[in-house]
Amino acid sequence: MVQSAVLGFPRIGPNRELKKITESYWKGKASVDELLKVGKDIRVANWKLQKEAGVDIIPSNDFSYYDQVLDLSLLFNVVPERYTKYDLPLLDIMFAMGRGLQRKATETSKAIDVTALEMVKWFDSNYHYVRPTFSHSTEFKLNGQKPVDEFLEAKELGIQTRPVLLGPVSFLLLGKADKGSLDLEPLSLLDKLLPLYKELLTKLQVAGATEVQLDEPVLVLDLEKSAQSAIRKAYEYLGKQPGLPRITLATYFGTTLPNLDSLKKLPIGGLHFDFVRAPEQFDKVLNIIEKDQVLSVGIVDGRNIWKNNFAKSSELVGKAVSKLGSDRVVVATSSSLLHTPVDLENEPKLDPEIKDWFSFATQKVKEVVIIRKNVAGEDVKAELEANAKSVASRAASKRTNDEAVQKRVASINEKLSTRSAPFAQRLAEQKKVFDFPLFPTTTIGSFPQTKDIRINRNKFVKGTISAEEYEKFINSEIESVIRFQEEVGLDFLVHGEPERNDMVQYFGEKIQGYTFTINGWVQSYGSRYVRPPIIVGDLSRPEAMSVKESVYAQSITTKPVKGMLTGPVTCLRWSFPRDDVDQKTQAMQLALALRDEVNDLEAAGIKVIQVDEPAIREGLPLRAGDERSAYLRWAAQAFRVATSGVQSKTQIHSHFCYSDLDPSHIKALDADVVSIEFSKKDDPNYIAEFKEYPNHIGLGLFDIHSPRVPSKEEFISKIENILKSYPADKFWVNPDCGLKTREWDETRASLTNMVAAAKHFREQYKK
Numbered sequence: 086m087v088q089s090a091v092l093g094f095p096r097i098g099p100n101r102e103l104k105k106i107t108e109s110y111w112k113g114k115a116s117v118d119e120l121l122k123v124g125k126d127i128r129v130a131n132w133k134l135q136k137e138a139g140v141d142i143i144p145s146n147d148f149s150y151y152d153q154v155l156d157l158s159l160l161f162n163v164v165p166e167r168y169t170k171y172d173l174p175l176l177d178i179m180f181a182m183g184r185g186l187q188r189k190a191t192e193t194s195k196a197i198d199v200t201a202l203e204m205v206k207w208f209d210s211n212y213h214y215v216r217p218t219f220s221h222s223t224e225f226k227l228n229g230q231k232p233v234d235e236f237l238e239a240k241e242l243g244i245q246t247r248p249v250l251l252g253p254v255s256f257l258l259l260g261k262a263d264k265g266s267l268d269l270e271p272l273s274l275l276d277k278l279l280p281l282y283k284e285l286l287t288k289l290q291v292a293g294a295t296e297v298q299l300d301e302p303v304l305v306l307d308l309e310k311s312a313q314s315a316i317r318k319a320y321e322y323l324g325k326q327p328g329l330p331r332i333t334l335a336t337y338f339g340t341t342l343p344n345l346d347s348l349k350k351l352p353i354g355g356l357h358f359d360f361v362r363a364p365e366q367f368d369k370v371l372n373i374i375e376k377d378q379v380l381s382v383g384i385v386d387g388r389n390i391w392k393n394n395f396a397k398s399s400e401l402v403g404k405a406v407s408k409l410g411s412d413r414v415v416v417a418t419s420s421s422l423l424h425t426p427v428d429l430e431n432e433p434k435l436d437p438e439i440k441d442w443f444s445f446a447t448q449k450v451k452e453v454v455i456i457r458k459n460v461a462g463e464d465v466k467a468e469l470e471a472n473a474k475s476v477a478s479r480a481a482s483k484r485t486n487d488e489a490v491q492k493r494v495a496s497i498n499e500k501l502s503t504r505s506a507p508f509a510q511r512l513a514e515q516k517k518v519f520d521f522p523l524f525p526t527t528t529i530g531s532f533p534q535t536k537d538i539r540i541n542r543n544k545f546v547k548g549t550i551s552a553e554e555y556e557k558f559i560n561s562e563i564e565s566v567i568r569f570q571e572e573v574g575l576d577f578l579v580h581g582e583p584e585r586n587d588m589v590q591y592f593g594e595k596i597q598g599y600t601f602t603i604n605g606w607v608q609s610y611g612s613r614y615v616r617p618p619i620i621v622g623d624l625s626r627p628e629a630m631s632v633k634e635s636v637y638a639q640s641i642t643t644k645p646v647k648g649m650l651t652g653p654v655t656c657l658r659w660s661f662p663r664d665d666v667d668q669k670t671q672a673m674q675l676a677l678a679l680r681d682e683v684n685d686l687e688a689a690g691i692k693v694i695q696v697d698e699p700a701i702r703e704g705l706p707l708r709a710g711d712e713r714s715a716y717l718r719w720a721a722q723a724f725r726v727a728t729s730g731v732q733s734k735t736q737i738h739s740h741f742c743y744s745d746l747d748p749s750h751i752k753a754l755d756a757d758v759v760s761i762e763f764s765k766k767d768d769p770n771y772i773a774e775f776k777e778y779p780n781h782i783g784l785g786l787f788d789i790h791s792p793r794v795p796s797k798e799e800f801i802s803k804i805e806n807i808l809k810s811y812p813a814d815k816f817w818v819n820p821d822c823g824l825k826t827r828e829w830d831e832t833r834a835s836l837t838n839m840v841a842a843a844k845h846f847r848e849q850y851k852k
């Protein structure tokens with residue numbers, strides 16, 4: 086019989102229960118038992134939901150208090166020494182690795198001061214994982230047995246699960262060598278790591294697990310020969326161990342075709358492929374499935390919110406069945422559902438016409454089951470008819486098409502996407518407008534989003550305070566942020582973004598063609614969740630979106646205040662995009678809307694405008710080649726469409742974070758000044774690469790994901806280090822990213838030290 090499988094379910098809880106409890110645990114307001122209880126409740130609810138929906142293969146160990154990759158580092162004892170020397174409980178070591186920890190000394194314990202590990206984008210998604218960090222002194226051993234415990238927890242409820250683990254090759258390749266061990270090649274650790282997987286799988290088997298899912302998403306990347314052989318080696322080794330649970334090796338987010346040879350004839354139970362993202366691999370994949378192997382057909386999209394097309398999916402699964410037989414086919418989600426919101430039923434405010442086009446994680450679980458039933462010949466006539474109706478209604482809806490927008494996009498040309506003068510000339514004109522010192526200091530835009538801000542925003546949304554009252558409140562926040570920056574001594578100010586719930590959602594709500602949810606949260610990293618707006622139709626800007634706040638901020642200070650916008654590519658990437666129009670077209674529509682906004686800001690007297698593009702790197706197609714170069718071209722052009730309507734003397738900034746950015750990715754944006762997350766990348770080679778960047782640049786000097794406050798000396802030594810390979814006259818001084826998740830005390834202390842360091846160098850370079 087064909088089976089159904091889910092590769093992973095969101096773990097944040099339907100009402101963000103996990104965020105609430107972890108944050109209060111961090112603040113010392115909730116006990117560890119309270120934290121663990123909420124975690125357990127979420128796991129139990131998720132398993133029951135899937136069981137009741139009729140899913141055959143239900144995942145366990147897809148839960149995490151912070152990040153599943155971090156869990157695995159901890160489980161295998163890949164824990165740099167700096168985290169273990171304080172005798173913290175495992176859970177707190179894990180949080181310290183994820184977010185850093187700084188604690189004053191008390192009578193009974195010494196002071197703690199440790200930075201977080203590097204956090205990186207999970208492939209091309211907006212999820213971030215904590216990078217495994219290996220050193221010569223890494224001693225692999227099992228630390229606890231989280232996957233086993235969670236398997237047993239489900240078993241106790243009478244639910245048999247399939248534990249999920251990141252596979253050994255991906256675990257190593259996604260990691261890096263620690264400072265001090267830079268000559269270490271993570272993949273060289275495979276031989277030491279494999280016995281640990283064996284030990285763990287043995288424990289799972291003893292606990293009663295008959296199957297495991299090992300994720301090897303690196304198989305959708307360009308892999309060197311050594312990595313391809315590592316895959317073979319790992320699965321030949323694990324597959325041949327007698328008595329272990331059956332292994333399903335799962336890939337997702339792209340095509341495996343260039344690496345397919347390394348998957349042939351492996352002694353494992355099954356293989357999973359993502360046919361939503363890469364349907365082109367279907368025929369070739371069918372040919373490599375061995376007689377004793379199962380093909381898991383990933384057909385329900387784990388990355389987007391559109392309702393599945395049952396007729397189409399069933400046809401594809403049917404093809405697999407006719408070739409392999411029904412016992413060897415599983416209908417599955419394309420990837421974990423981690424990247425989709427929990428439940429569409431939590432959205433009472435969505436327009437019913439549009440809501441009928443969507444499917445969130447809870448609905449997707451049911452979709453997998455319906456497709457399975459359909460392929461197995463069970464009666465799902467009513468579901469199929471309803472599905473066909475929604476699919477047809479979306480295709481025909483008036484809400485998706487706007488001719489004026491389509492015409493304007495067609496008129497985009499070189500002139501519209503090129504600034505009126507080259508950088509050198511622009512810089513000269515800008516220098517006449519502002520008197521900027523060497524090492525200009527600035528921040529990335531947001532300041533702490535306090536409870537007070539959230540309370541007032543909610544009141545405004547609920548209508549318990551009027552628009553005027555809310556505006557007054559926002560203005561008072563802006564004013565205090567401006568005064569704060571003046572006191573601290575920053576050169577280029579920001580208004581602080583207190584009016585923004587989220588940098589994309591805020592604009593999404595003002596752009597026509599978007600719809601948004603009230604509960605559609607998706608984990609971005611740790612306890613940070615986002616609520617991506619949904620692009621349903623052609624996009625346009627009915628009226629100014631940010632001018633009022635920027636103009637107010639500029640009116641109360643003589644220092645330049647940056648206008649602050651989210652760029653077209655980031656708006657696209659951090660939304661759920663349409664799947665019926667290509668991404669480039671959606672980006673250009675956004676670019677035109679933003680161009681009008683940029684021009685309006687300039688007309689209103691704003692002299693510096695920052696258009697953030699943190700997501701530009703994550704959108705990079707995972708493999709090198711034509712698709713990637715085309716992406717880089719259109720992404721840069723979209724930015725230039727948005728920003729080249731201004732005069733030369735208007736300074737355009739941009740900002741990038743969260744990823745290993747290559748300067749070549751951003752040169753073509755031609756922004757006057759860019760700021761980049763950098764604080765955890767003090768590798769001299771990486772710094773040297775940025776010398777290539779022709780315009781001005783601020784390499785981020787402190788980690789904004791951590792509450793830790795760097796001292797003035799620490800800033801000085803960081804800057805000194807960068808200046809060894811980077812010219813001082815192009816150098817801006819700023820944090821890694823916006824400060825919205827920080828507290829005010831930390832923010833004041835960090836920025837004060839940062840400005841002091843900038844002044845130190847200003848003095849030094851005067852001489």
Ligand code: MET
Nearest residue numbers: 529530531697699822823
């Ligand atoms: C993720 S990038 C964030 C940029 C935005 N301007 C902020 O400061 O929050």
Ligand SMILES: [Zn+2]
Nearest residue numbers: 699742822823
């Ligand atoms: Zn950022």
